[in-house]
Amino acid sequence: MKRLNLLLLLCVLSILIYAEDKKKFGESITIKEISPVSKILEKPEEFVAKKILVEGRIIDVCEDKGCWLEISSDKKFQTLKCYGKQNGISFPADIKGKKAKIQGEIYKVELTKEKAIEYFKHQAEHKKEEFDSAKITGPTTLYFLKVFGAEIE
Amino acid sequence: MIEKNQSEKISAIRKWIKIIHRDLGYICFGLCVVYAVSGFAVNHMNDWNPNYIKEIREIKIKNFDYMSIEEDKELARRVLKEAELNYQIDDCFFENRYIFKIFLKDGIIEVDFKNFQVKIEKTKKRPIFYELNYLHLNKAKKAWTYIADAFAVSLFVLALTGLFMIKGKNGITGRGAYLTAIGLLLPIVFIVVYIYL
Numbered sequence: 001m002k003r004l005n006l007l008l009l010l011c012v013l014s015i016l017i018y019a020e021d022k023k024k025f026g027e028s029i030t031i032k033e034i035s036p037v038s039k040i041l042e043k044p045e046e047f048v049a050k051k052i053l054v055e056g057r058i059i060d061v062c063e064d065k066g067c068w069l070e071i072s073s074d075k076k077f078q079t080l081k082c083y084g085k086q087n088g089i090s091f092p093a094d095i096k097g098k099k100a101k102i103q104g105e106i107y108k109v110e111l112t113k114e115k116a117i118e119y120f121k122h123q124a125e126h127k128k129e130e131f132d133s134a135k136i137t138g139p140t141t142l143y144f145l146k147v148f149g150a151e152i153e
Numbered sequence: 154m155i156e157k158n159q160s161e162k163i164s165a166i167r168k169w170i171k172i173i174h175r176d177l178g179y180i181c182f183g184l185c186v187v188y189a190v191s192g193f194a195v196n197h198m199n200d201w202n203p204n205y206i207k208e209i210r211e212i213k214i215k216n217f218d219y220m221s222i223e224e225d226k227e228l229a230r231r232v233l234k235e236a237e238l239n240y241q242i243d244d245c246f247f248e249n250r251y252i253f254k255i256f257l258k259d260g261i262i263e264v265d266f267k268n269f270q271v272k273i274e275k276t277k278k279r280p281i282f283y284e285l286n287y288l289h290l291n292k293a294k295k296a297w298t299y300i301a302d303a304f305a306v307s308l309f310v311l312a313l314t315g316l317f318m319i320k321g322k323n324g325i326t327g328r329g330a331y332l333t334a335i336g337l338l339l340p341i342v343f344i345v346v347y348i349y350l
Contacts, residue, residue, distance in 0.1 A: 057244055059254055059261075063202070072246040072254075079248060090292070093205045094276040097243070097254075097261035129249055 026089045027149035029053060029103045037073035037080045040106060044143040047106040054080060054145065055101050058152070066090035071100055082145040089147050099153040104145040116140035167317065174314040177307050184304045191289035194282050204283050208275045212236045216269050219253075229255045232264050236271045 031053035040047050040054070056071030059079060067085035072078075082102050084091060111119060117133045119142070124131035194203035214235040222228040229245040232255065244256040255262040260275035287293060291301055316325050316333065323329060 057246055057254075057256055059246060059248055063205075072248075076247040077249050093202075093207075094278060096274070096276060097256040099244075127249060127252060129251070 023152045025084065025091065025150040025152070026087055026147060027103070029101060029149050029151055031103055034101075037071065038075040038078055040080065041073065041078055041143070044106060044108070048108055048143070049105060051103065051105050051148070052145075053101060053103050054082075055099070056080070058095050058098050058100050061091050061093055061096050063093045066092060069095070069100070071102065080143075080145055082147050082150075084147040084150070086146050087148055089150070091150075095152050101151045102145065102147055103149040104147045106143055107146050109142045109144065111140045111142065113138050113140075167320070170314045170317050174311060174318055177311055177314075181304065181307050181311065184300075184307075187285050187288050188304075191282070191285040195286060195289065202279070204279055204286055206277045206279050208273075208277070210273045212238075212271045212273070214269050214271055219266050225253075228253065232262070232271060238262075238271075238273070 031051065033053065034055045035047070035052040037054055037056055040052070054071065056073060056079075058069050059072050060070040062068045065085070067090060068081055068083045069091050070079045070081050073080065082104060113136060116136050116139065119140075120136060121131050121133065123129075191203075197203070214232065217231070217235065219228060219231075222231060225245045225247065226242060229242050232253070233240060233242070240255075240257050240262070242255055243258055246254050246256070248254055251265060251267040253264040253266060255264065260273060263272045263274065264270075265272070288297060288301075291297055316329065318324075319329070321327065325333065
């Protein structure tokens with residue numbers, strides 16, 4: 001019986017020691033300097049494949065599987081979509097509105113005109129924005145952040 | 154004499170099978186509850202959100218010249234006043250020309266300035282189910298991965314020992330064989346029909 005009690009105690013201790021902090025996702029944040037989202041969106045090519053740290057408010061999150069979240073920029077009307085699914089990171093739905101620090105890598109997705117229309121139409125519907133397909137005149141390049149690690153306040 | 158020895162050996166093996174099945178069954182009971190309840194909840198993901206309860210309240214406010222208010226926090230305070238809401242504002246952000254978001258300690262308010270509609274959204278964890286799904290879907294990772302792996306192996310051992318626990322007409326050589334065949338056929342039929350036909 002004493003052995004069983006000891007085993008139970010060990011189980012509880014190991015859970016406490018190894019339990020993952022719910023507010024941390026993926027790898028630990030190691031980068032100190034924050035890259036402003038506005039700066040990234042201004043010249044995204046300069047940031048492609050570079051490991052960076054961004055900060056913002058979580059304005060939206062994928063409610064189905066938590067595979068992405070969208071953070072606010074330091075400037076109005078700008079947001080950055082961050083995907084965690086490539087690295088097996090899923091975000092809970094109750095973090096909307098919270099402050100987030102995210103470490104990751106900017107990557108680009110090139111869309112044909114048809115695919116771009118489809119994408120922006122879907123985005124506009126989701127965000128209740130007006131959508132004019134005539135504004136998309138050709139292939140489009142989109143930039144996202146591939147999340148390696150995140151800390152949610 | 155040889156037959157007697159063999160029968161004794163089989164009895165001894167069966168005794169151990171029963172002991173393993175019994176004790177492993179006790180250990181696995183709690184985990185079975187976790188995986189069964191969560192499995193049921195996650196199976197019906199299309200019908201409900203098994204992890205969260207989302208509370209949404211919508212209020213229509215009267216039109217006002219929101220563009221004339223330069224300070225975002227002041228605009229947020231005005232929106233709350235118009236909607237007769239008393240919340241502490243954490244932060245706010247214009248997502249686009251019409252969508253303005255007000256961040257609260259425990260939720261988010263979305264203001265649609267096209268229709269002057271205020272949507273208060275609060276997401277709460279669904280009690281019990283959130284915790285069970287957290288374990289079932291291995292969101293805990295680290296130590297839980299080993300426990301879940303051990304549980305998977307244990308389930309296999311339970312299934313295997315279960316086959317040989319009873320001898321006679323209800324055992325694996327009798328009725329048990331038919332029931333085991335049904336259990337094996339079910340997934341095979343679904344795989345063939347759903348994937349290969």
